[in-house]
């Protein structure tokens with residue numbers, strides 16, 4: 001029998017972590033001489049590390065996930081009760097929480113009809129790509145097989161989702177990749193690629209140009225984040241989305257929206273795309289679906305997409321021949337049901353709109369005060385602060401400067417994020433995504449810490 005008494009000895013726990021855990025997205029060399037930070041406990045927006053230090057987490061678990069905050073006993077209880085009753089059943093049969101959550105979700109997504117369960121954002125997107133490929137075979141003689149994706153967007157870490165990632169350095173050294181994923185230009189107006197006044201429409205027209213170049217009868221789908229997250233918190237300009245929808249309809253291209261970050265309230269509506277009066281064909285989601293209380297992701301489709309997989313029951317290949325073993329674990333939907341109930345009962349969408357406006361105002365004030373802030377953008381409780389060397393040239397600050405601001409904010413007890421390291425030259429956008437329960441005090445604490453951090457790092461730079 002293993003001796004687990006060391007669980008109560010946090011020093012031993014940290015030593016075990018340092019000796020044996022391979023951390024995500026980390027170069028481990030520094031841990032030869034320092035300890036990794038191990039987070040022990042969380043409540044609301046606050047977490048405590050193994051040394052007992054408290055932090056206000058302004059990034060919801062590091063990766064915009066813990067939407068309803070830490071320490072939710074009602075979610076833990078719902079999961080516990082469900083696991084005791086039935087923890088798992090996968091394959092062709094359903095489970096009670098799987099059915100209930102699917103109904104709740106579809107009620108929030110007019111026009112959508114079916115929910116396919118898996119475990120992570122990457123996996124949900126892979127399922128969507130497989131659907132698109134199979135539809136191409138079933139409806140278009142295998143010709144409409146290409147999937148468009150946008151520069152700076154991210155859709156996951158598996159080989160196919162990396163192939164559809166707009167942050168090329170993430171994919172470096174992991175090739176070769178599967179064919180059929182084609183990039184379209186990003187739509188960040190602050191780093192404009194065109195001079196048109198109607199920038200949103202122009203950026204969407206660029207998608208049509210790619211479709212015409214590739215051949216419309218070869219393009220099956222386009223996958224887009226409603227608001228690009230790790231690529232720089234990019235809110236598409238006015239006019240972008242209606243034009244994207246128009247283009248998709250014109251060329252019979254499925255519109256796949258990746259709501260892995262924006263889903264479940266992050267931007268003040270249930271889903272990010274719901275700000276824009278568009279009707280997607282496929283929507284994927286993960287992180288906020290159960291706020292990190294259990295692993296769950298969903299690939300949601302319209303009934304029209306679903307119908308293409310059941311219209312020929314005599315064809316042995318005519319259905320979606322895919323499974324995700326742990327898509328049958330009931331912890332996910334049980335947590336997701338309670339997570340959604342909390343968002344609704346506590347009026348969190350309204351809170352996101354109110355607190356998001358406050359966060360936006362506070363950040364605008366920081367832009368007035370600090371020359372290093374080039375652009376501030378976001379929606380709801382989802383904001384980016386792009387740092388530049390000089391406002392006229394808009395040259396990004398070197399990567400080290402943005403990281404120094406993150407470290408200086410951490411010294412002040414606030415965890416903030418920064419755009420993914422895989423954007424060389426553009427790893428200069430601070431990212432904020434506090435839990436949807438943030439109060440006015442929390443928001444002010446976050447922006448005060450950034451204010452102090454910018455002052456400190458700005459003084460060092462001069």
Ligand code: PMP
Nearest residue numbers: 120121122154155156260261286
């Ligand atoms: N899509 C988006 C927009 C994401 O931000 C992420 C994760 N950061 C993913 C997909 C992949 O999700 P996961 O890490 O759960 O596979």
